[in-house]
Amino acid sequence: MHVRPAALAAMAILGLCALSAHAQTTVLSYNEIAAEYAANPEAAGKKYDGRRLAFSGQLMRMGSEPGGTYFGAIAEDGAVFDTAFEVAEQEALKAKFEGNEIQPFQKSSTLVFECTNEGQVGTVVQGLKLTKCRAAE
Template sequence: MSAPTLSSITTHRFFPLSRADMSRLLRYAAAVVPIFAALAAPSAQAADDAPIQVSYAQVLTEYTKDAAAAGEKYDGRRLVFKGEVYPLSNNSLNTLAVTEGLKVGASFQEDQRAALQSAFPDGQLAAYKPSKTIAIDCLNRQFVGLTLALADCRVAQH
């Protein structure tokens, strides 16, 4: 068997497209490219996406008065409030944050351990021992029952 030559190679069209089909396909592609580009591009944090410095009591009051409006304003946003944190067990990053006399669960990630330990007088995360008052930056998932569902908490930088 001899090697194929350029003239012996044939191509097959599996999807014959007319000029009109091709034109329509290109119009669709042109319409969706900006959408995919917006989804794929790294988003810069806009000023309105910056963490909101709030009073925890004020946020709860807003949710109890008008949950829909407060949800629009706070759900999925990072909130910063001042308070103390109490580890739920020794060396735990699951804490209870106490702010303005109100308690809320505040879970920190491992990359926040050193920052959180520095908020404690002895540098140890001891069960139910309070930290000094710090600014806590948490993602507010939503209002659940009578509290906020906070996640991905951090010690806020001043």
């Protein structure tokens, strides 16, 4: 089989784009990231702020309004934290909920999801501001 140079170059570019997109997602436990922020907020901010972070765990819509974007997460490492899934991203979550329907305060099955970390927030209770979340699998 003969592959043309142009096709080979296109495949290489597509592969680099896929690697680049994957490289932007950091997979760590929420508790590990929070500990890094507690130990050195400036260094952790440089490392994680503005980046996509992936977590594994269960989700639960917080609130009874259909199409609400506020979800609680229960990570496999035991961390409990807030997330935000835009309505357009929620269709991919439905398969993880009983009856393929997202109901308020109903836990999903375990899934991998990723969010943009906008940094550490809070003064009394600190946490990460995780937005633009979506299912990763």
